[in-house]
Amino acid sequence: MSGEKDLEQLKKEAVAKAKAAAAAKRQAKAAGTSAPKQAENPVEPVKAATPPAVEADSASDADDLAKKKAAAVAKAKAAAAAKRKAMGEAPAEETVAEPAPAADAGDDLAKKKAAAVAKAKAAAAAKRKAMGEAPAEETAAEPASATDADDDLAKKKAAAVAKAKAAAAAKRKAMGEAPAEETAAEPASATDADDDLAKKKAAAVAKAKAAAAAKAKAKAAGVGTDAASDGDDEKAKAIAAAKAKAKAAAAAKAKAAAGGKAGDTSIPETETKPSANQPFLDKYRKVIEENLGADVLEDSYINKLSKDVPTLVAKRGTYFKVAQFLKYNELLGFDYLSELHGSDFETHMEVYVHLYSYKNHQSVALKVKIDRDDPTIESLHPLWAGAEWPECEAYDLLGIKFTGHPDLRRIMLGEDWVGHPLRKDYEPYDVEV
Amino acid sequence: MIRTEEMILNVGPQHPSTHGVFRLVVKIDGEVITEAKPVIGYLHRGTEKLAEDLQYTQIIPYTDRMDYLSSMTNNYVICHAVETMMGIEVPERADFLRVIAMELNRVASHLVAWGTYILDLGATSPFIYAFRDREMIINMLNELSGARLTFNYMRVGGVKWDAPEGWIEKVRDFVPYMREQLQGYHNLVSGNEIFLDRVKGIGTYTREDAINYSLSGPNLRCTGVKWDLRKNEPYSIYNRFDFDVPVAESGDAFARYHLRLSEIEESLKILEQAVEQFPAEGQILAKVPKIIKAPKGEAYVRIESPRGEIGCYIASDGKKEPYRLKFRRPSFYNLQILPKLLKGENIANMIAILGAIDIVLGEVDG
Numbered sequence: 001m002s003g004e005k006d007l008e009q010l011k012k013e014a015v016a017k018a019k020a021a022a023a024a025k026r027q028a029k030a031a032g033t034s035a036p037k038q039a040e041n042p043v044e045p046v047k048a049a050t051p052p053a054v055e056a057d058s059a060s061d062a063d064d065l066a067k068k069k070a071a072a073v074a075k076a077k078a079a080a081a082a083k084r085k086a087m088g089e090a091p092a093e094e095t096v097a098e099p100a101p102a103a104d105a106g107d108d109l110a111k112k113k114a115a116a117v118a119k120a121k122a123a124a125a126a127k128r129k130a131m132g133e134a135p136a137e138e139t140a141a142e143p144a145s146a147t148d149a150d151d152d153l154a155k156k157k158a159a160a161v162a163k164a165k166a167a168a169a170a171k172r173k174a175m176g177e178a179p180a181e182e183t184a185a186e187p188a189s190a191t192d193a194d195d196d197l198a199k200k201k202a203a204a205v206a207k208a209k210a211a212a213a214a215k216a217k218a219k220a221a222g223v224g225t226d227a228a229s230d231g232d233d234e235k236a237k238a239i240a241a242a243k244a245k246a247k248a249a250a251a252a253k254a255k256a257a258a259g260g261k262a263g264d265t266s267i268p269e270t271e272t273k274p275s276a277n278q279p280f281l282d283k284y285r286k287v288i289e290e291n292l293g294a295d296v297l298e299d300s301y302i303n304k305l306s307k308d309v310p311t312l313v314a315k316r317g318t319y320f321k322v323a324q325f326l327k328y329n330e331l332l333g334f335d336y337l338s339e340l341h342g343s344d345f346e347t348h349m350e351v352y353v354h355l356y357s358y359k360n361h362q363s364v365a366l367k368v369k370i371d372r373d374d375p376t377i378e379s380l381h382p383l384w385a386g387a388e389w390p391e392c393e394a395y396d397l398l399g400i401k402f403t404g405h406p407d408l409r410r411i412m413l414g415e416d417w418v419g420h421p422l423r424k425d426y427e428p429y430d431v432e433v
Numbered sequence: 434m435i436r437t438e439e440m441i442l443n444v445g446p447q448h449p450s451t452h453g454v455f456r457l458v459v460k461i462d463g464e465v466i467t468e469a470k471p472v473i474g475y476l477h478r479g480t481e482k483l484a485e486d487l488q489y490t491q492i493i494p495y496t497d498r499m500d501y502l503s504s505m506t507n508n509y510v511i512c513h514a515v516e517t518m519m520g521i522e523v524p525e526r527a528d529f530l531r532v533i534a535m536e537l538n539r540v541a542s543h544l545v546a547w548g549t550y551i552l553d554l555g556a557t558s559p560f561i562y563a564f565r566d567r568e569m570i571i572n573m574l575n576e577l578s579g580a581r582l583t584f585n586y587m588r589v590g591g592v593k594w595d596a597p598e599g600w601i602e603k604v605r606d607f608v609p610y611m612r613e614q615l616q617g618y619h620n621l622v623s624g625n626e627i628f629l630d631r632v633k634g635i636g637t638y639t640r641e642d643a644i645n646y647s648l649s650g651p652n653l654r655c656t657g658v659k660w661d662l663r664k665n666e667p668y669s670i671y672n673r674f675d676f677d678v679p680v681a682e683s684g685d686a687f688a689r690y691h692l693r694l695s696e697i698e699e700s701l702k703i704l705e706q707a708v709e710q711f712p713a714e715g716q717i718l719a720k721v722p723k724i725i726k727a728p729k730g731e732a733y734v735r736i737e738s739p740r741g742e743i744g745c746y747i748a749s750d751g752k753k754e755p756y757r758l759k760f761r762r763p764s765f766y767n768l769q770i771l772p773k774l775l776k777g778e779n780i781a782n783m784i785a786i787l788g789a790i791d792i793v794l795g796e797v798d799g
Contacts, residue, residue: 305518306732337647339733339744339761352746354733354761358644358658361665365733386647389769393799397481412474412798421482422757 019427026425275302280362281310287331288312288322296322303365309354311365319351319368320378326355326364327383333359337384342375342394344423349375349400370400379405397422437463442780446475450553450784453794457771457787461780469775469783471768476798484758489515489589489725492758497583499762500796502545505531505538505574506738508587510760513668514734514745515589518727526715527591528670533604533707534577534586536700540611541570542739543693543700546791550690551622553788554631559622566614573603589725591718605708608701615697623691632687636774636786639684646770649763650741651696652790654680655688662737673710676702686789693791696739724753733761740764740791764796 275281285300299313314322326334334355343350353366370377379402380387391402392411399420402408410417418429445456454475460468480499484492489511496507509531516523523531548563571581576597578586586593622628638646640656653660661678663671679695681688727749735744744761767790774786 303731305728305730307517307734309733336644338735338742339746339759341746341759341761343748343757343759345748345756352731352733354735354744358660384647385642385645386766386769389765393765410474412477414474421479 019425275304275308277302277308277310280364284310284312284326284332284364287329288325291329292318292321292325298369306365309363309365311367313367313369316368316370316377319366320380323353323366323380323383326366332364333357334362334364335359337380337386338363340380340387340390340394342398342400342422344372344398346372346424348372349398351377351394351400353380375400376403377401378403379408381405396420399423439467444783446472450788451794452549452788452792453797455792455794455797457783459775459780459783464780466775466778466780466783469772471771473765473768473794473797476794478799480799481758481760484755486754488753489727489755492755493587494583494585496760497580497585498795499760499799500542500738500740500743500764500793501582502793503538503542503739504582504584505535505586506736506743507760508584509535509669510734510736510738510743510745511758512587512589513736514732514747515725515727517734518730518732518747518749519589519721519725521590521719521721523591523669524716524719525670526595526712527717527719529707529711530577530592530596530717531587532669532671532674533601533704533711534574534584534592536703536707537570537574537604539700539739540697540704541567541574543697544570546693546739547618547690550788550791551628553784554628556622556628559618562614562618562621566611569607569610573600573607576600576603588718588721590721591716593718595717601708601711604704608705608708611697611701615694615701618694623694629687631782631785632690632789633685634683635686635778635782636789637683637685638770638774642770642773643684646773647766648741648770649766650737650739651689651692652741652767652770654678655692656684657682662735662742666735668734668736671703674703674706676700686785689789689791693739726751726753727755735761738763740793740796741767760799762796762799764792764794765799768792768797 281300281302285297288296296315296318297312298315301311303309303311312322326332334357336356336358337353338356339352339354341352343352348369349372351368351370355364355366356362357364368377375398377400379391381391381402382404388406389411391400391405392407392409394400395402395405395408396410396412396417397420409415413421419426439460439462442459442461443456444459445451446454448455451457456472456475458470458472459466478498480495483495487495492511493508496511497504499507515521544563544567548560548567551563552560574584574586575581577600578584578594580586638656640658643653643656643658649660657680659678659680662668664676664678676699679692679699681692727747729749729751731746731748733744733746735742737743741763742761743763746757746759746761747755748757750756771787771790775783778786
């Protein structure tokens with residue numbers, strides 16, 4: 001007996017020790033975190049290299065939609081920005097390479113399904129700027145009128161000064177040569193655009209549509225260049241001497257395009273489409289608020305990262321009540337507990353429950369934040385028998401105590417295990433393990 | 434008057450019929466089980482804890498070792514979770530390769546379930562047939578991935594290896610062969626009088642019980658719930674294929690046995706169509722960043738593994754390692770109903786009931 005007691009004593013001491021060590025570590029971490037975190041950001045190679053892209057990136061980072069975007073898109077963006085920058089520094093090459101950034105701007109817009117028109121618009125605006133016209137009304141115009149703008153532009157061009165014309169023509173010529181190349185070089189970003197589209201649709205449909213979109217885009221590009229090459233080709237030849245000026249104008253244009261891109265991307269990204277599950281979330285919230293009162297939910301939102309699942313965050317005191325209501329209310333009827341687990345978020349513990357209704361064929365995620373120092377919460381076992389083992393697991397690995405659980409025990413680890421491994425401050429009791 | 438005494442019988446953890454290291458402590462009164470207590474955790478490797486220090490790609494091999502009879506679906510679920518968070522579109526060819534690999538693996542997994550179940554009940558030869566046919570699948574998957582069980586085949590954004598020359602043809606030839614064998618299985622076992630006596634009407638539960646206990650897969654469908662995530666919440670390219678979701682109404686061990694064989698048939702249908710539509714060329718890996726970082730936030734996705742609903746929860750703080758990773762392991766959830774099923778049963782039925790649930794201990798213990 002005394003031997004056992006000693007063991008117990010030893011264990012307690014070890015726990016105390018481990019806890020102290022963990023606390024010290026945490027403190028050290030807390031002191032250290034802010035600095036390294038800040039240091040981490042600028043290390044991002046792509047961003048540091050291209051200041052204009054950084055702005056666009058961080059702006060889009062803030063956006064919900066942008067978060068969803070693959071990192072690949074960011075990369076493509078950065079590449080485009082780099083290209084633009086290279087152009088600014090080396091205008092000699094830029095006339096040939098210029099169409100790429102314009103196309104990039106179009107690609108971003110393509111996600112909003114206006115790729116072709118937008119591209120034409122951007123090109124038109126840039127041209128107008130190069131010619132010294134007031135672009136205000138035209139840029140504000142609807143995308144649909146972009147082709148009209150092109151026509152207008154053609155007329156204006158005819159009346160424009162020879163130098164400006166030369167610049168535009170040379171540029172257009174460069175464009176006319178480039179599109180073939182550009183479309184060949186573009187598939188990377190094009191597929192990125194496809195990615196976003198496809199997410200919202202079944203794969204098959206998405207692919208067909210994406211192909212169509214790509215085609216339309218190519219067509220639009222073709223139209224723009226066609227119109228450009230119409231009357232100006234011979235003149236362009238004649239004004240080969242004005243090349244130097246054309247370069248300068250084109251450089252200005254590229255800059256304008258870059259500016260336009262940043263502006264254009266930020267506008268459509270802010271208008272997020274409401275999720276298809278939004279009505280369900282509204283319904284759940286309404287039913288719960290009508291029956292349980294307005295203050296049982298801490299938060300409710302659509303989790304866009306998780307296939308748009310409606311997510312309810314219950315308050316600590318109303319968790320069981322909300323869960324019970326979700327199961328037994330006829331309008332909700334969540335009869336199936338798909339998943340239950342806990343997480344340690346250092347500031348708090350969280351229990352995540354994924355429910356499904358075989359009656360209404362709907363999912364909901366229910367979450368509750370609980371105190372980290374005294375992680376206690378009602379058990380859902382009386383509602384769903386399937387919660388028994390997952391709750392044991394959460395107790396075993398995180399130390400969350402579920403009141404009302406019939407047999408809360410360590411289910412994975414041995415009964416004599418010290419500590420709860422999935423807690424972020426866990427220190428192994430036995431270093432050999 | 435016969436007097437019986439309550440007795441505690443320990444089964445496992447090293448018992449061939451527990452399919453791994455699973456321990457069952459049963460209280461018996463004569464031959465009737467009064468209480469059964471499953472003891473698990475012998476194979477707990479702390480995958481979720483380990484994953485917190487691993488990059489997403491590094492976690493994939495760990496998932497192979499959860500449900501080691503169906504590693505492809507495990508591979509898929511974590512890739513799918515990360516892809517969902519990052520919004521990555523998988524190339525068509527990769528999707529096809531994934532589906533073919535997963536369905537082959539599903540057939541192989543059900544073959545093991547079938548063979549070992551019959552073995553548990555005392556018939557040794559069907560097991561040999563099942564493993565002979567499974568071996569063909571394992572060989573094909575070996576050619577594809579370079580491993581027989583722990584494939585580590587999928588990556589975030591696609592798959593690691595393209596199909597070798599002539600591989601698709603092999604799969605195409607396998608389908609009719611397997612169909613024929615399947616018929617043989619039915620002839621050999623499904624109508625056997627002794628077998629039917631042993632499995633019909635035991636381990637029965639209702640639809641309500643199945644849902645209440647969070648059962649999934651054949652364990653759920655045997656009670657008449659027509660539910661298959663491939664059909665009801667389509668992922669990958671499953672919505673392109675024409676297949677059925679077999680269901681049974683009786684909710685007993687025989688229904689589960691029969692469902693698994695029917696599911697092999699459906700998987701063969703999918704394989705047939707997938708091989709038919711297999712794109713001649715294309716990328717097998719989407720454009721993904723070198724270092725994969727899931728965006729800040731959380732996601733839970735679920736797919737249909739041979740054993741039921743396998744889910745993956747990721748909480749990310751935007752770093753290259755997940756902040757918290759959790760697998761919803763179907764065997765773990767499915768096993769919960771066992772004490773209820775065993776209570777009041779004859780001890781001779783214990784293994785028949787346990788075997789019909791079809792657990793994999795690597796998955797139960799995580």
